[in-house]
Amino acid sequence: MSVRQKEVTILAIESSCDETAAAVVVNGRDVRSNIISSQIDIHTLYGGVVPEIASRKHIERMNQVIMQALNAAGMSLDQMDAVAVTYGPGLVGALLTGVAEAKAIAYAKKLPLIGVNHIEGHISANYIENPSLEPPFLCLVVSGGHTHLVNVKDYGEYEILGRTRDDAAGESFDKIARAIGLGYPGGPKIEKAALKGNADAICFPRAKLSGNEYDFSFSGLKSAVLNYLNGCQMKNIPVVKEDVAASFQKAVVDVLARHAARALDEYAIPKFAIAGGVASNAAFREAVEEACRERGVLFYRPSPVFCTDNAAMIGAVAYYEYLAGRFAGWDLNAVPNLALT
Numbered sequence: 001m002s003v004r005q006k007e008v009t010i011l012a013i014e015s016s017c018d019e020t021a022a023a024v025v026v027n028g029r030d031v032r033s034n035i036i037s038s039q040i041d042i043h044t045l046y047g048g049v050v051p052e053i054a055s056r057k058h059i060e061r062m063n064q065v066i067m068q069a070l071n072a073a074g075m076s077l078d079q080m081d082a083v084a085v086t087y088g089p090g091l092v093g094a095l096l097t098g099v100a101e102a103k104a105i106a107y108a109k110k111l112p113l114i115g116v117n118h119i120e121g122h123i124s125a126n127y128i129e130n131p132s133l134e135p136p137f138l139c140l141v142v143s144g145g146h147t148h149l150v151n152v153k154d155y156g157e158y159e160i161l162g163r164t165r166d167d168a169a170g171e172s173f174d175k176i177a178r179a180i181g182l183g184y185p186g187g188p189k190i191e192k193a194a195l196k197g198n199a200d201a202i203c204f205p206r207a208k209l210s211g212n213e214y215d216f217s218f219s220g221l222k223s224a225v226l227n228y229l230n231g232c233q234m235k236n237i238p239v240v241k242e243d244v245a246a247s248f249q250k251a252v253v254d255v256l257a258r259h260a261a262r263a264l265d266e267y268a269i270p271k272f273a274i275a276g277g278v279a280s281n282a283a284f285r286e287a288v289e290e291a292c293r294e295r296g297v298l299f300y301r302p303s304p305v306f307c308t309d310n311a312a313m314i315g316a317v318a319y320y321e322y323l324a325g326r327f328a329g330w331d332l333n334a335v336p337n338l339a340l341t
């Protein structure tokens, strides 16, 4: 019987940053369970993710999270066809805990092991709630570590049209949130504060780069916001956090939407998706959706729970790796700077 004729059930594990996550996914799109144990409360105390603490917490929580994922799916390890795990990019110690766990389970249960690229996971989160979505499509991946505009040519086949030359968009949300005293994680806190602010109060710059017009840069914007805050402090002008949050968010969203619009105009691909933690931001979603609507292009976005780190998206990628027969050896290792292509 070919693999296409039978159901393929995958146990997926994700531990690249500060979420310990496990999921059971059937045929890449049918999520039977999706357990996420967030460490946000711990890292908030330090204003950002502390890698050593993240690794230790993954070790403490991993077995429990996997058991919960199997229980919630009503399945046992004996019913799995493969074990998949994120092996990069991410924090090396955090990745290693997931890789070691996945190897141990796969070895003990004589199951194939599948190594998954985390960015590919974010892109593939779009498959979960859109059963009819298939490549080719364009995808703007915007997370805490990455800002990539990608042409998804086929399952496992990607062309990067543009990427950030410095900070990732999510990273800039986190840094600005810290600077205005909103704390970690910055994205959701800036979004909430921005709802009460005036997005036109302060005109922050939108970087235009020479060279590849699809590349991004957010460090100039970050410096502009920090300079504005310093200026206010020196002149004894009170800072309206909500206005800073709204004006900053608008500057980021404008740049992201401008790149999306340019790609929509240049590439005759009628499907556009967004992904990554920042894709849960309503202002960003609406701006890209609007650009797609104006051009008659289908717009896709994962629900917020599938935008931020989760293991279901890893299970989605792993299914297509399974079909392609791309399995990892016992020498699978964490690759902190793993590239998409």
Ligand code: KG4
Pocket: 017, 122, 142, 143, 144, 145, 146, 169, 170, 171, 173, 174, 185, 186, 187, 188, 191, 276, 277, 278, 279, 280, 281, 282, 307, 308, 309
């Ligand atoms: O994809 P993700 O969970 O982890 C990485 O792979 O990096 O993304 C986390 C990032 C953080 O920088 C966080 O501040 C940002 O996504 N984020 C948001 C929102 N929710 C999460 N940024 C803007 N608005 C949000 N609602």
Ligand code: ZN
Pocket: 118, 122, 143, 144, 276, 277, 308, 309
């Ligand atoms: Zn991520």
